[in-house]
Amino acid sequence: MKRLLVRLLILAIFALAAMALAGWWYAQRALPLSAPVIDFTVERGSNMRQAARAIRAAGVEVDSDLLYWLARLGGKAERIKAGSYEVHTGVTPWSLILKLSDGDVSQSSVVLVEGWTFHQLRQALESHPEMKPDTAGLSDAEILERIGASEEHPEGLFFPDTYLFDKRSGGLAVLARAYQAMQHRLADVWEERDPALPLKSPYEALILASIVEKETGRPEDRGLVASVFANRLRIGMPLQTDPTVIYGLGPEFDGRLRRRHLDTDHPWNTYTRRGLPPTPIAMPGPAALRAAVRPDESDYLYFVSRGDGSSEFSRNLAEHNRAVDRFIRNRSTP
Template sequence: MSHPRKRRSGVLVLFLLLAALVAALAVGALGWQRYQAFADGPLGGLEAGGSITVERGDSLPRVIDRLRAAGVTGGETYEWQLLGRQLEAASRLHVGEYALEPGTTPRQLLMAMRQGDTIRYRFTLVEGWNTREMRAALARANPLVQKTAGMTAGELMEALGHPDEHPEGRFLPETYVYGRGDSDLDVLRRAYADMERALAAAWEARDPDTKLKTPYEMLVMASIVEKESAVAEERPQIAGLFERRLKIGMRLQTDPTVIYGIGEDYDGNIRRVHLTTDTPYNTYTRDGLPPTPIAMPGVGALQAVANPAPGDSLYFVAVGDGSGRHLFARTLAEHQANVRKYLQNYRQRVSGMDRAGESR
């Protein structure tokens, strides 16, 4: 028979063990709640447009230190490390720049770093730009690393791995996405490769009766069509007109090539002296195509040159109403009549703009 005092002592021990267990569970629950609140609560000290960069070789503690140095608040180091292990992110941080917008939680940030969801920037190469305009725009692109500043055209193409090529027209006009740390050479390599693919596709799909002998000649012609056509649906018609001129041995006589030959001295006005002054790009004084493209043609211009529209027009002139459209003609007499229409429309448009200015 057990002693009553021993039974009371056993009950007390059991009670104390249960109390300790309950206390431990309560502490654990509070700790878990705090951890969850940290993991899914917004970080403090964030401002719109903020970011953090993970560099090559960075550990999670190094990233946490960088967050602290940037004034970001929230969580203890051990909580960050626990969350990093839970998300399998601690050893899988991707290099790059990550957004720190107000409302960002530690879980969102570490998941972004694990998946490489970096901030992406955009740079657009515009159809019809020449190399000088392209390089000026690249120099203004932020935060693109500038590696080509001061390079000559030859040095640029050598850096891209194409030392024997002229750069004009070699880059496809598109919007290119890049991240912090990427350079202008990175963007240009992609634009060059994209143009190579687009040109190859256009050449493969070309009209078998084309006068153009090589893909490069197609690139040159497409650059002219690009500069002459402000309206996309007119490109095949303009391409067909130039194709017919080549076939009958007629000079292209296109102003954009003359302007390109003038270069940086062009002041916005093309004069008779420009049309009669011989340069390698003056298609009024020289037969056939100019020696290089005069701009970056887009896919639409390449496709138009590959499959030009049939017809019999040999001349064209702007409508003159500001629409960018053209009047096409089969004979010189028809063309001269269209030129008179252009002048009439142009004068009416300018007069209307002057009256609108006076009314203001």
């Protein structure tokens, strides 16, 4: 009887060892894929069994029950993380489980461009092929509320940069990060501002920076462009900058600015109203932010485009009119 028990015990040990070897072999075996690269998403709140089914449904030829039990026996079944994942030819069941438990999600990127309006920013996020358009259908005010912004108008509040995000995640998360990035960057440059700056708050600096961003064709001109606007603000002279007028026109603007546009009063018309407009007109980049708070020292009050991206600066109206004749009207005056 004792010998029989010993034999049964030995057989049981061999059986367990064989099962362990079979499990290990299965765990390390490359899985067949329906394509060289497979994307799948583990939804928030999914358990390992649901994740295994989603993986199989995406085109990874894995036994979902075996994958579940392998994860459970390996102590990983309760550690999986939601997100979008990408697997390639050669992936094994165990490497797949490790990917899920480590949260090794696949990422993509989106570029927020300096000088974009919030409308352009929304379009970029909502049309991104690898981003969930969770801002679609929301008003601007609802978006600001969901990202925790206290401002009433979204323009200019987001820092232009390249942002990585988990594939299939939403644009609101990117907006929240871009908003916080601008808050931090704006706070930093405000601390470094020129004490003589004619601005009352970081938000006013943001407004001026957005104008500098839209008015500057060449980086080396930013400091002088900012100085022109700072000098005008100091003496109460209207800023008279076309980009603010264009911004206020919105969809009405057809690409050609006319005299009637300059004469029609609205909050962003800096020809008819003195001081800064009520909001930024675009997303300023770091160079425009720095120029706005520490403009170059100058006594310039005017500038005009030379047509090559650079600007001609003038101290008085007579100089400016000659520059306009030269670079805009293509004729010289004595």
